[in-house]
Amino acid sequence: MSEQIKKFMYINRRAPYGTIYAWESLEVVLIGAAFDQDVHVAFIDDGVYQLLKGQDTSAVDMKNFSPTYQALGDYDVTKLYVEKESLEERGLTLEDLMPLTYEDEDDDWAEKDSIRLMSRAELADIMDEQDILFSF
C-alpha cells in the first residue's frame, strides 16, 4: 500500500437489536479490516450493551450477530475500547461482557484480551489522536 496508514476509530454508542446501527457498524469494521489501517473500535454509552454475554435472539426471530465480535481478532482488529464510566452507569463490569481475544503474532501467538477498559479521560485522549472517526 502506497498510501499512509491512518488511525481509524469506529464509535459505537447504540444498543443492539433495537436498531440496526450496531450490526451494520460491525459490518464496516469487518470490511475495513482488509484496508490495513490502524483500527480502533470504541464502545461507549449504550454501545457497551453490544458486547454483553449470552445474547439469544431465538425468541424474537432476529439474527444474533454477537458471535461475530469474536471473529474480530482474526481480522487483526484487536483494539476494542470499552468506556469504564458507561459500564458503571449501567451496573455492568467486564465480567458481564463476552471475552474477546486475539493471538499476538509479535509475542509468540500468545492469546491476549482485545477488550481494553478505559476511563472516559483516557478514551478522550485516544480519540484525540485519531485521523478519522466513523459514527453510526
Added chain:
Amino acid sequence: MTTLHTVNKSPFEKSSMDSCLAYAKQGSSVLLYEDAIYGAIKGTAVADKVAAMGGVNFYVLGPDLKARGVSEDKVVDGIGIVDYAEFVTLAAENDKVQAWV
C-alpha cells in the same frame, strides 16, 4: 489535534450532547444543529452546562434556529451563530469532525 464535534439531538430528549461535552477537549469546537439548537438557548436547564465548558468554542447553526422560530437573541452569550458556509470552514479548520449521532 483539534476536533469539531457536531451534535444534532435535543439535550432534553437524548444524551448525545452530554456525551459530547464529556469528550470535548480544551481548544475543540462544538456545533449544535438540527434539534440540538435547543441546547444553545438562554435560561434552560442545560445552558449552565455549556457555560461551564471553559476553553471549548460553541457554535449553533443559524438556519436551524430560524426554521424552529428561535431568534438569535435567545442564544447563550458566547455561542457563535454560523451558517452552512461557516460550518464547512469549521470542519476544514479543525483536524477532524466527530459526529455525536
Added chain:
Amino acid sequence: MKFAIQVNEGPYQHQAADSAYQFTKAVLEAGHEIMRVFFYHDGVNNGTNLTTPPQDDRNIVNRWSELGKKHDLDLVVCVAAAQRRGIVDEGEMKRNGKSAQNIADGFRISGLGQLVEAGIQSDRLVVFGD
C-alpha cells in the same frame, strides 16, 4: 480540501438527509472537493427513484441527482444496506431475480469498501445521522 460525506438516514424522516445536502452544497460553493457521498443504513433510501413527495415539498432524491450531475459527484449507495431495504440497480435486479430496478439518476450501488476508502482518501469525513 477533499471531503467525504456519510449519510446514515433516509429522506423526510430525519433532517440528516437535508443537512447532509446543505453541507455538501456549501462544501462545493466554498471551492472544496466532494470525493464521495456514501449512503448507509436507511440513508440508502436517498437513492430510490420511486420517491414521490407532494408538489409543494422539496424532492430530496432529485435534489441529490441534480447536484450530482452538476458537480459530477460520486453518490454511492451501500449494496448490503440497499439489498435489505429494496434499493436495486439493473445488475442487482438481474442477479436477485427482481421485477424492477429503482436506483435514482446519478447514484451507483457499491460495497462498504467505498466508505472505508473514502475515509482513507479524504481529508475530512463528515457524518450525518439520527
